[in-house]
Amino acid sequence: MAAEEESLEEIVAARKERLRALKAAQQLLNTPDEDDQNQPDDVDQTSTNMKFRNYVPHDKKLQEGKLEPPKPSKFEDPVAAVPPPSNKTEDPFLNIAPKKPNWELRRDVQKKLDKLERRTQKAMCKLMEQEKQKQLEEDAISGAGD
Incomplete structure (x- = not known):
């Protein structure tokens, strides 16, 4: 038990010391600097170099710091300076549209x-063979009858 009481006393003493250090630091922060005490209060606080680019101050003293709005530099478009190529080729927009309106159907x-084309070719071949057969038969009949 005695050891616990001693350790508690040490912890309390350490905490008190930290609190004293914090109070001393706080007092240092709150005390005014010597430089501030030497300056009179009526000194113009606008002596700092303030520049107003986008804001127009109402106070006459502050209007001295107003700057002119920046003027944009002259812009020269590099693309407009290059002349277009003089080659008169086919307009690429003509190739976008289909040449015939029924291309989707096709x-x-x-x-x-x-499939129909193959069947048509077969039918034409068959008809040609039949025509040759008829001519051969007619030739055979006309040749036998002579």
Whole structure:
């Protein structure tokens, strides 16, 4: 028990010492500087170099610090200075639109058209063979009848 009381007393003493140090520091911060005590109160506080760029002060003393608004430098557009190329080529905007208004239909129906094209070719070949057969038969009949 005695050891605990001694340790508590040490903790309390340390805390009191810290509090005294904090009070001393606070008093140092609150006391005015010697330089401030030597200056009279009627000295113009606007002697600091204040510049007003965007604000117009109402006080006459402060209006001396007002600056003129900045003037933008002259801008020269580098893109406008370069002349456009004189090559008269096809307008690229003409290639954007489809040349025929039914191109979507053709795209969607292309498989069916291809299938139909193959069938048409087969039918034409078949008709040509039939025509040759008829001519051969007519030649055979006309040659046998002679």
